[in-house]
Amino acid sequence: MAMPEQVGAADRAPSPAVDRALTVIERLVAADEELTLTALAKATDIPLATCASIVYTLERRGYAARRVVGRSHFWHPTLRLYGLASQLVRKVDPSSVAQPEMRALADELEMPVHIGVLDGASVVYVAKAATAGFIQFDTYPGKVSPFNLTALGRAIAAYLPEGELEALLPRLVPGRGPAAGDSSEAAFRKLLDDVRSRGYAVEDEEEQAEVACVAAPFFDAQGQVAGSVGVTGFARDLRGKRRKSAAAGVLRLAAEVSRRLGCPSGALPAMKLIS
Incomplete structure (x- = not known):
């Protein structure tokens, strides 16, 4: 019989308790306002008693707090979660190596520049160089998007090892924009072929x-x-010339980030020149 530490990840049963705790945390963070225990239990589809046990534990550990109004308790997450995320970003954050170049490109193109990393089947925006102006896009460090619906995610997915890509393909998300196309695995693989052929997404x-x-x-x-x-x-x-300029800019910046991360020049894929 295999010892517990010898059992592969795919053979391990998921923990309902951990799943419920994470669901509560995600719901608290996503909520636009504080939630009563009853509302939180309903929103997460978790029994009231179980939900109460989770939020009281989160409160004890400093990840949640409550505001008492009469007999009602309104729950909200604390910034201790942000502290954890900040520690993680500092450990894996490649954005700090190119902040001046990000700013220069944003100013050149008059568009915000982002750095994204893959986290499961999502792309997490870890850095942004914003542009001045009244109109600001809803992109910010910490934003999470489906990997297949962003150029950031597609650019990463195109160069993943085959095994890692195969694990992601069942998690494709249909687009909701007016130009959303086929969300099948075959169509996405064809899209990634196009990314590799030109070097950008x-x-x-x-x-x-x-x-x-x-x-x-x-x-x-x-x-x-x-x-x-x-x-x-x-x-x-x-579109047109401005897309070519943007593509040339991100290719140039990506090559610089790669160089500063220590990537050997011979390991970089061939990129199509943008004329």
Whole structure:
């Protein structure tokens, strides 16, 4: 009989208790306002007594707090969660190696520049160089998006080892934008072939109307894809010559990030020149 530590991850039964605790945390963070225990239990579909046990434990550990009004208790997450996330970002954050270059590219293109990393089947925005102006896009460090619906995610997925890509393909999410296309595994593989052929990824009104993005991957000291850099703008501003300029810019920035992360120049994939 296999000892517990010898059992593969795929053979291990998930923990309902951990799953419920994470669901409660996610719901508290996502909520626009404080939640009563009853509302939280209903929103998470977790029995009231179990939900109460979870939030009291979170309160004891400093991850949740409550505001008492009469006989009602309103729960909200604390910034201790942010502290954990900040520690993690500092450990894995490749963005600090290219802040001046991100700012320069954002100013050059007059569009925000982002760095994203893959976390499961999601892309997490870990850095942003914003542009001045009244209109600001809903992109910020910490934002999470389905990997297949962003240029950032596609640029990373195109260079993943086959085994890692296969694990992600069953988790493709259909787009909701006006240009959303086929969300099948075959169609996504074809899209990744296109990314590899030119060296950068494009998303144009597939996730959201009127918004497009262009992104290129960067690589670590082992030559493995580590994340991507991208620009976001109105779809009308990321076509024709402006798309070519954006593609050239993210390719240049991605190559610089790769160099500073120690990627050997010979390990970088061939990128199509943007004329």
